[in-house]
Amino acid sequence: xxxxxxxxxxxxxxxxxxxxxxxxxxxxxxxxxxxxxxxxxxxxxxxxxxxxxxxxxxxxxxxxxxxxxxxxxxxxxxxxxxxxxxxxxxxxxxxxxxxxxxxxxxxxxxxxxxxxxxxxxxxxxxxxxxxxxxxxxxxxxxxxxxxxxxxxxxxxxxxxxxxxxxxxxxxxxxxxxxxxxxxxxxxxxxxxxxxxxxxxxxxxxxxxxxxxxxxxxxxxxxxxxxxxxxxxxxxxxxxxxxxxxxxxxxxxxxxxxxxxxxxxxxxxxxxxxxxxxxxxxxxxxxxxxxxxxxxxxxxxxxxxxxxxxxxxxxxx
Amino acid sequence: xxxxxxxxxxxxxxxxxxxxxxxxxxxxxxxxxxxxxxxxxxxxxxxxxxxxxxxxxxxxxxxxxxxxxxxxxxxxxxxxxxxxxxxxxxxxxxxxxxxxxxxxxxxxxxxxxxxxxxxxxxxxxxxxxxxxxxxxxxxxxxxxxxxxxxxxxxxxxxxxxxxxxxxxxxxxxxxxxxxxxxxxxxxxxxxxxxxxxxxxxxxxxxxxxxxxxxxxxxxxxxxxxxxxxxxxxxxxxxxxxxxxxxxxxxxxxxxxxxxxxxxxxxxxxxxxxxxxxxxxxxxxxxxxxxxxxxxxxxxxxxxxxxxxxxxxxxxx
Numbered sequence: 001x002x003x004x005x006x007x008x009x010x011x012x013x014x015x016x017x018x019x020x021x022x023x024x025x026x027x028x029x030x031x032x033x034x035x036x037x038x039x040x041x042x043x044x045x046x047x048x049x050x051x052x053x054x055x056x057x058x059x060x061x062x063x064x065x066x067x068x069x070x071x072x073x074x075x076x077x078x079x080x081x082x083x084x085x086x087x088x089x090x091x092x093x094x095x096x097x098x099x100x101x102x103x104x105x106x107x108x109x110x111x112x113x114x115x116x117x118x119x120x121x122x123x124x125x126x127x128x129x130x131x132x133x134x135x136x137x138x139x140x141x142x143x144x145x146x147x148x149x150x151x152x153x154x155x156x157x158x159x160x161x162x163x164x165x166x167x168x169x170x171x172x173x174x175x176x177x178x179x180x181x182x183x184x185x186x187x188x189x190x191x192x193x194x195x196x197x198x199x200x201x202x203x204x205x206x207x208x209x210x211x212x213x214x215x216x217x218x219x220x221x222x223x224x225x226x227x228x229x230x231x232x233x234x235x236x237x238x239x240x241x242x243x244x245x246x247x248x249x250x251x252x253x254x255x256x257x258x259x260x261x262x263x264x265x266x267x268x269x270x271x272x273x274x275x276x277x278x279x280x281x282x283x284x285x286x287x288x289x290x291x292x293x294x295x296x297x298x299x300x301x302x303x304x305x306x307x308x309x310x311x312x313x314x315x316x
Numbered sequence: 317x318x319x320x321x322x323x324x325x326x327x328x329x330x331x332x333x334x335x336x337x338x339x340x341x342x343x344x345x346x347x348x349x350x351x352x353x354x355x356x357x358x359x360x361x362x363x364x365x366x367x368x369x370x371x372x373x374x375x376x377x378x379x380x381x382x383x384x385x386x387x388x389x390x391x392x393x394x395x396x397x398x399x400x401x402x403x404x405x406x407x408x409x410x411x412x413x414x415x416x417x418x419x420x421x422x423x424x425x426x427x428x429x430x431x432x433x434x435x436x437x438x439x440x441x442x443x444x445x446x447x448x449x450x451x452x453x454x455x456x457x458x459x460x461x462x463x464x465x466x467x468x469x470x471x472x473x474x475x476x477x478x479x480x481x482x483x484x485x486x487x488x489x490x491x492x493x494x495x496x497x498x499x500x501x502x503x504x505x506x507x508x509x510x511x512x513x514x515x516x517x518x519x520x521x522x523x524x525x526x527x528x529x530x531x532x533x534x535x536x537x538x539x540x541x542x543x544x545x546x547x548x549x550x551x552x553x554x555x556x557x558x559x560x561x562x563x564x565x566x567x568x569x570x571x572x573x574x575x576x577x578x579x580x581x582x583x584x585x586x587x588x589x590x591x592x593x594x595x596x597x598x599x600x601x602x603x604x605x606x607x608x609x610x611x612x613x614x615x616x617x618x619x620x621x622x623x624x625x626x627x628x629x630x631x632x
Contacts, residue, residue: 146570167564287473
């Protein structure tokens, strides 16, 4: 094993392809974003990925040992096959691994975005040094990725980590998945906006009252909270509370050392994480030697491509 | 590795010590129960364990490769130290591994009863052939043990598997642990009896009405349900329902192939497991290739000693 090994990481999204070259120490030696041009079809996108890697290697003057790809969707990680991808219509059972190996003559590894982000934070982010952790991504959906005993835990058919669909009240509000009382129904974007609407409809005075309902985003709520708006602060506090119920449950079941929180909604930072810690401590059993830390993700927008390079690294 | 290797399994309880000798194929070649005589103190009990193993070996005319011990309590499995045991007052930080190794000159392995039972069912019970499973023990408490990737999963400080204290309603009834809405608050013995009392106090006609409140046990409820008593059937149905919420949550998070249900309360069988399956399917996300089976435990009363022999087996 050479110390100068370089790994390529690809974050394949519905709009853009982000790519980086990463050293084994986690240093990004080159990075680039190009449009995905998914309307060009599967082969076109795969060509763009291989071109992108070749160009990055030329510009950095280096060779790559292995390529990792992260994508939102159902992935057969063992075979590097993309079974289904919500943001890439028409991509079903695409043998991404085979196809890119043919183009690049390099080993290819693939996993879903949640697992990839978890591995990235574990190797070069907030989870560095722990053995068992969960990454939670707060956005439209609430995603989860598990690192157990230092490795991505995928479960029996590759679909582990669905933290967002843990029922925390069988009679709770309806979730996007159609079930009741999932964590996502409380702290996914829709859940947060629903609770905001409920608060405002009670006539509470708030900076948020001036924003049209259909234009409101979690960002407006964070900004109002930072200005001291009590309604907004309370909404984020409750978001942390429900997140904490879920993390406490996972802590009881899996005795993790850390939960790392990322995704756009988590930009509210301590306004969510503070209450989440409090509720987690409340839900988690007090057992000697057992502590779970809750930290913000460190890799931000780069989580996808850096994590993808990490799955490449974990292969060789 | 000899095909004729024999492993000793010890189920150390507050009343009895159960021991067996097990082949690598899971055949019990000898077994015996003696009183624990815990009032004699730690050394006395450890002497009884080593005598018991020696006697079993003499009577069966064989030698043992390794000894495994299962005990209810907090165990440091790596060091084979019993940190705390609710049924063995005064046993704190007892180096059971060292002490028995000194007496028997054999490698000793120890774990808590939930992990040991899970491993037993995984190796020689209902979970045989799966990779990822959870064992749930329904009794006074609701215990859990996880087998992930074919091994006991203990978590970062050895206390994973607390399925019974998963919050399924933050505003639910108070649990024995002091928290609200834990699964155990619904389906632990106390929870089941509380719900029974609530039903009967509404004046529902039931075979259970004739039983004095302080004498009622889950067994009365199973018996009444088997006789067609509707109140009893409904109580067990709801028990299955809450169990199913929990198993569905774990399925979403861990993508297990199986949940194995044991413990005294589970003797009600399909009256609980049927509704549990239904609710699990409802809570678990529908993802292609993903199914979780719910089965009764097979090892019954022998789960402790057989599972303990299994942890010995997994050592060598």
